[in-house]
Structures are given as structure tokens and as C-alpha cells.
Amino acid sequence: MLRLGLLLLIVPVIVLMGVYFWELGDVRECTLSGGYWDYHDGVCRDTPQPFVSWLERYPLLVNGGMLLSVLGVVLCMVGLYVKKR
DSSP, X not given: OHHHHHHHHHHHXXXXXXXXXXXXXXXXXXXXXXXXXXXXXXXXXSSOOOOOOHHHHOHHHXXXXXXXXXXXXXXXHHHHHSOOO
């Protein structure tokens, strides 16, 4: 149970960070070339675009990842609390 808890605690955070930094690379490339990133469509535009947060664009990914991490913490606590037979 402890291994599953650690897996659920760590993997969602790494996936969220990976997806975030992947998009950040595209945003930086667009900004450095003189464009404006359209967060809603995920493309580079010539006109300024409003910022749209991650929570508005990917609510299932963000909330689901955090819920899995909390479940991982609970499983870790149970795994550490229960004595091995």
C-alpha cells in the first residue's frame, strides 16, 4: 500500500509539471519571436491575447492530479500506520 501511495503522490505532480513546461516552451518560443500566445487555442498570434489560467483550460487534469496526490498521501499514511504481518 505504501508503494502505491508513493506512486500516486509523485506521478501526478510530475505529469502536471511536464505538461506545464511543455506548454511553457511553446509560449517562450512565441514570445521571443515577437508574437503573443493564445492560451485558449494554443497558437501564436500577432495581436495581444488574454491570459487563460490552467485551471480554466484543463480542470480535469489539474483537479484530478491533485486528488490523486491527496489519495497518495492517504495511502502512504495508512501504509505507514498499519503494522506489517
